[in-house]
Amino acid sequence: MFEIRKYPELSWSLSRHKTMLTCSRKYAYDYYLSHNGWLSNADSLARQTYRLKKITNLEMHFGSVVHDLIYQIIQRVLSNKEIPGEEAVVDEIRHHLNRSFIESTKKEHLWQHRPKHYTMLHEIYYSQTNTLPEGKIKKINDRLSTTVKNFFASQSFADVLNKQDMRFMESEKFRYMMVDGVKIFVVMDLLYRDLQNDKWVIVDWKTGKSSDEDRNQLALYALYLQQKHHIESLEDIVIRNEYLLDGTHVDHQLTEHDLVNVQRLYGISMEQMKTFLSDPQHNAPLPLDHFPMQDDPRVCARCNYQELCFPSTP
Template sequence: MTKLSNLFSWSFSAHADFLACPRRRYWSKYALWNGWQSQASALERTAYRLSKMDNLFSLQGQAVERALLWALRAAQAGRTVDVEQAYAAAAQPFLNQCWSESRQKLWQANPRRHCCLHEHYYAHLHAQPATALIPRIIANTKQCLGHFLDQVLPRLRAIRSAQEIPIAQPGNGPPESFQLDGVKIYAIPDYAYWQDEQMHIHEWKSGQPLAAHSQQITLYGLWAQRQHHLPAHQIQLHLEYLLPGRTFSAVVTEAELLSIQQLVQESVAGMAEYLEGGDLRRNIPLSQEHWELTADQQLCRSCNFYELCQAELES
């Protein structure tokens, strides 16, 4: 079997992790490497397993995406669907399966295949039991689907499969990416299509608006420019906030694309300072102690890697 190399890459989630806590980035990119192999060290195996952990609000977003895509396909096929149908067909089975896998601890045998919920694994770090959150997750999921069906689907039901742009997703080969200064930049839009000589890119959000979301979707605009060789005026971005039922749409500008490119370059340069010799090509991390813990230790209680930092936090 070909040995996998831990190549340097960048994504918006990696950038967010690095800003929030350099140590989290160390665990999620470097300490876990080879943790899936039988000969891995205990630390590598633990870091790899914890990196696969999920939480209920993340599952909510995944459930919403599954259900809205099911509803979109139904509408494109000429069928009328409602919230309860979409929830029962695509969201509920997914949520039930993840909950069951986590409660049964199936992740102990295969953390990549089976869900492990933060609310179960770190129950002592949560103010209330996981079961108390279930009604909220169900209500949020249905509210998101209701807003999608009422406000977003009417804009999309006429889109045909020939107009849709295939997006390479994680788990099905190499995820969608582009190159910038020789660095692989991961950018994975939720949904994209051609209409009236423009590329439309949609990002589904099942929580509340955050300032970083505009940077994230602008990165998708840079992906469209680089990967599909489009000028800015042919790229239209849509942030779909499904929980409050709000949409922000705009044609991206060259200035915005330049700004996000500079953000990526500055972030890459910052990450390089934590590598031996600043060498992105070799991508050998400095030792663990060089990767600082966050100054805001409230973040630690929601981090997947709390177990690995616990002794240091309590010392």
């Protein structure tokens, strides 16, 4: 049952950790000031912050649309329903992207009132124009057909089609594990048992390039799987990155050292997060001026909260 709380629940994720390191003022907006901003009786700052939090950019929106459609296709396979062809999927992605452009340029008034249900693109909101950068449009168009083609040709989709030898786990919207009374959120795209090889397989679809942070993300997946399904040996867990831009995949075999590293990262990160609290028991934050602003204009240029930090912007 949903409960309205004055302060949000303290939780941890790699994305939250990254936000704190990138800009503590953005961290305050994302995880504290936007809290309850969706309520009709919320104060104006909470509503404004929550609305700005929901802004996305073209690359992020493209990745989100692709992930959603992949999920839908896999569910159709598992339900023995007809699946769309590559061309139909490409058209569907284009439809979603076009709709996001229309919502950003012609339906801002609807987004202002219901930001969770309408899309606002950062490139439109902060340029105050009704056009997207040509370079970004070309970038997404170049990725579109390639990404879809590589999904259908991927090892993981072949496993899905070979479903008689796999056992797929029920999809969960919010996966988390408890560590020292704190929820650690883990976002997994696909989880199944390979019955022939007696392995657990976690799949992460990547619509962008690999990063140095991938390994910590993978280690969190393994920790979650060990806790949730009581798996003793890491050798029983395969974590696969499917890189849809270049059509390759990488299977990772983690070690205990990887798990120790991510647990250490969590411990250090949590201690730092608690320094921003006036009341740790209730997760009540310190006043906003205790969250320093980022001083790199390149980071600020990509941020959703420009109009709060620099009020001369829209």
